[in-house]
Amino acid sequence: MDADTNNDDQIDIGINSSSSSKLVLYSYWQSSCSWRVRFALKLKGLIYEYKAVDLSKGEQFSPEFEELNPLHFVPVLVDGDVVVSDSYAILLYLEEKYPQRALLPAADPQQRALNLQAASIISSSMQPLHMLSLLKYIEDKFGPDERLLWVQTHIEKGFLALEKLLIDFAAKYATGEDVPLTNL
Numbered sequence: 500m501d502a503d504t505n506n507d508d509q510i511d512i513g514i515n516s517s518s519s520s521k522l523v524l525y526s527y528w529q530s531s532c533s534w535r536v537r538f539a540l541k542l543k544g545l546i547y548e549y550k551a552v553d554l555s556k557g558e559q560f561s562p563e564f565e566e567l568n569p570l571h572f573v574p575v576l577v578d579g580d581v582v583v584s585d586s587y588a589i590l591l592y593l594e595e596k597y598p599q600r601a602l603l604p605a606a607d608p609q610q611r612a613l614n615l616q617a618a619s620i621i622s623s624s625m626q627p628l629h630m631l632s633l634l635k636y637i638e639d640k641f642g643p644d645e646r647l648l649w650v651q652t653h654i655e656k657g658f659l660a661l662e663k664l665l666i667d668f669a670a671k672y673a674t675g676e677d678v679p680l681t682n683l
Contacts, residue, residue, distance in 0.1 A: 522547035525567060525575040527554045532586040532626060533574040539590050542678060543600045547576075554631060572630075587622040604675065613674050617664055625657035 524540065524547050526533035540547050552558045552573050559571040567575045568584040575584045576592070583592045594602050604610040627633065628650055638646040661673075668674045 521579070523550055523577040524548070525550045525552050525564065525573055525577070527552050527559075527573045530554070530573050531629075532572075532622070535586045535622075536574045536576065536589050536593075539593055539602060542602065543593060543597050545593070545597060585622075586626075587618065590618070602678070604677075610674060613664070613668060617661060617673060620657055620660055620664070624660070625654050628653045628657075 522540070522545055524533075524536060526537065526549060528551070552564060554573065558564065559568075559573065564575075565571065567577070567582055570584065572584065574586055574589060575582065576589045577583075578592075578596070581592075583589050590602065603614050634646055634650065637649055641649075665673055670676055672678055
């Protein structure tokens with residue numbers, strides 16, 4: 500059984516997601532982008548239905564999934580009539596629509612900007628560099644050694660940028676005492 504196909508993904512920890520809409524998360528158990536969204540849903544206490552999309556079997560290319568996300572990437576969140584793809588966009592959507600248990604500091608614009616900047620570095624500059632489709636492309640074009648070297652180089656660059664950005668803000672978590680968007 501995959502880690503994400505058990506009933507724990509639909510637990511209720513006290514807050515109903517909405518009486519008028521049902522949250523559905525299309526996800527792959529090994530996708531770190533999907534993990535980020537599942538963490539946010541749990542932290543916010545939102546109930547959701549988990550729909551597995553097995554990337555190793557090519558299920559992301561099904562006509563049904565393509566209607567949700569023409570890029571064929573997970574995660575995708577469906578909230579009633581709203582469909583949101585891309586983990587960063589999903590996190591921002593959840594933060595706006597479901598403000599309980601905030602992932603961003605509301606009172607301090609500097610802390611909020613810091614969290615958004617760090618989250619953007621992770622989701623835009625580092626995360627895509629280890630996507631299965633990208634790694635396969637690099638390996639096919641340049642070989643397995645180049646694949647590893649390329650990924651290590653670019654992810655290291657992202658970590659160095661994060662270290663410089665967060666050097667003066669270290670606390671229990673990356674930017675404070677609560678779990679921020681940055682840590683997802």
